[in-house]
Amino acid sequence: LVHVRPDLAEAVTMTVFLVTYFGLAVGHWFFLQLDRTGIALLGGIAMLALGCLTLPQAVDSVNMQSILLLFALMVIASQLHYAGFYGWVTHRVLQPLLDRPAIFLGVLIALGGLLSAFLNNDVVVLAVAPIVASALLKKRINPVPFLIALALSSNIGCALTLIGNAQNVLVGEMGKIPFGGYMLFAALPVVLSLLVCYGVVYLLGRKSFALSSDEAALPVPVDEMPFNRWRSIKGVGVLVILVALFVFTGLPRYLVAMTGAGLLLCSHMLPSRNVLNKVNWQLLVLFIGLFVVVGAFVDSGLSQDMLAFFTSHGINVNNPVQLAVISGVLSNCINNSATVMLLVKVVDLTNPMNCYA
Known part of the structure; x- marks a missing residue:
């Protein structure tokens, strides 16, 4: 036309x-x-x-550059999913605190924020939420305030780094922002926001922590991957190296991340098709x-x-x-x-x- x-x-x-x-x-x-x-x-x-x-x-x-960096980060997040890493961390960190809901809430917010800062926050919430809900219901604790806190903290925490969400990736790549400099700038507002998140959820939700006697604690289906130590070590190791290279070198972030993702796809047990199926192609x-x-x-x-x-x-x-x-x-x-x-x-x-x- x-x-x-x-x-x-x-x-x-x-x-x-x-x-x-x-x-x-x-x-x-x-x-x-x-x-x-x-x-x-x-x-x-x-x-x-x-x-x-x-x-x-x-x-x-x-x-x-933005598309390739996003893709590579999704591959890393997917590999850690198949390693059972999210479930393992959630159980190890939160399980001992189930009898102390106030502390459990604070640690859940910190965990959700930290994981979302370096991994895809959608993947983090989808992996952690069913485990948290199931564990709380078994203790007859109302999971709703805690799930709200997880949703809020994951959205807050992902603002900490230039790889925390897709929007940050885009701005970071097109604006050529230093990775470490951005983290230093974002750290204070993110931490303060997480504290506010805890305060608001605790004050508004503490009276509804316990399920009433007439509320049924229905089981929550948990599709949890079995923990694989080697895959988890490999995935976390690659992620740590990537972040270090982002902070301390001027290497192109998309190229570093693609290299790391390529290494993680090399496995004699985990089919690459499975890992790529978890990539958010949409x-x-x-x-x-x-x-x-x-x-x-x-x-x-x-x-x-x-x-x-x-x-x-x-x-x-x-x-x-x-x-x-x-x-x-x-x-x-x-x-x-x-x-x-x-x-x-x-x-x-x-x-x-x-x-x-």
């Missing part, structure tokens, strides 16, 4: 962009069975099919689709029009405080991946404070 009517280029690009982001905000498109990944992929296809950008431009718009496709959609939006010049509109209304996206507010609001209204994908294309990432915000 754009090839035939070049005068419609901006209008078509804006329409596809808005329709895509609307779908990401509501999570579906009316009667169609499309989730956010499908919507982002379809948006990218539409940008190509309608001529909003060429195939070489679409390829150039995808930040492959998230990777979502990111690729968004890269193309946002790339077309930026190449068309519409992003500059958007910045000019914001500026005329007193909004400066390159002010870290305002940027933090904008990012927080849009992440909750639309989708955090879509928000970060758009902002990293229009914000001045040479200012480290913008990246931190």
